[in-house]
Amino acid sequence: MTGTAAVITGASRGIGLALTRARLSRSRQELHLGHEGSRLEKLFAVCRNPSSELLGLAASTPRVQIVQGSLTSATGPADLATAIRQGCAADGLMLSELYNIAGSACAPFFCHMDCLYVSICLILREPKLGVEPERRLEDMANLDGMLNTFAINSFAPIRLIGALAPQFCSHDQMVRVASWSARVGSITDNRLGGWYSYRASKAAQNSFTKSAAIELQRRKQRKGGxxxxxxxxxxxxxxxxxxxxxxxxxxxxRPEASAQMLMDLILHLQLEDNGKFFAYDGTEIPW
Ligand SMILES: NC(=O)c1ccc[n+]([C@@H]2O[C@H](COP(=O)([O-])OP(=O)(O)OC[C@H]3O[C@@H](n4cnc5c(N)ncnc54)[C@H](OP(=O)(O)O)[C@@H]3O)[C@@H](O)[C@H]2O)c1
Incomplete structure (x- = not known):
């Protein structure tokens, strides 16, 4: 095996789509410049429903493979990992990059289909109900909204890292995993309060990231790090x-600018950067 593969979640739009384009463009440059060592051969673009932009990108090159699935269902991350493992095995590729980008600032009041009617009625009656980040303590009553925010922002990234861990550890290439957090997830940096669930869900994601960093570095010792x-x-x-x-x-x-800066940062990470929290401009953010 010589070629590598990357996984990008939230690839349908926003920063995820911009990162997918940027990483594809970088892989083409690597090809033209005769990049030494392992080259990125495949990008697995994970999404619920592909946008027309993502479909267009995948139609333009076999390097982009759309993987549709749920990041928040019981078996979603495991199912996605299986599809990615099969995709890597088919082309003899090593999975070496994961960009956990999918996320949400707020979740609908109810997400389950059986509650859809109630949800629509409530949202029509009170447009702000449960569809904005909480600003004050009295807003903290929407348990379904909070659970959904944590499901995508906190649990999805770590569950996908867990499902992909055997693939990360099956080769001797360095592995790079980045999860899109937010400065508001820093407990030290919190000076304004508010946005309770979004902040807390990103703080929980940060804690999961730190633990994953410690475990993966241990498991990848003498295997590329x-x-x-x-x-x-x-x-x-x-x-x-x-x-x-x-x-x-x-x-x-612009999404393109943010994606480009963070891709450059992530592709230049050293082993001693493991377990840190970085802003797009390269500065370190306290946890
Ligand atoms: N934009 C900012 O200013 C900002 C600032 C700090 C941090 N961030 C973080 O950056 C990341 C990307 O945000 P963005 O600005 O690109 O947002 P965006 O344009 O709203 O895109 C969000 C992406 O996440 C996916 N997603 C949302 N909820 C999901 C769910 N329950 N299951 C699966 N996928 C889901 C969406 O997929 P669908 O297309 O299927 O809905 C979409 O691809 C997020 O983690 C966000 O917290 C953004």
């Missing part, structure tokens, strides 16, 4: 930030 990190993409102009951009005083990045 691992750099597992949390990253903050900046405030990025996507559907996620759109409702809140009017309050933002600092620079708002």
């Amino acid at each position: 691992a750099a597992v990190v949390a990253v903050h993409p900046g405030t990025v102009d996507t559907a996620l930030s759109a409702p809140f951009q009017r309050n933002v005083k600092h620079e708002i990045l």
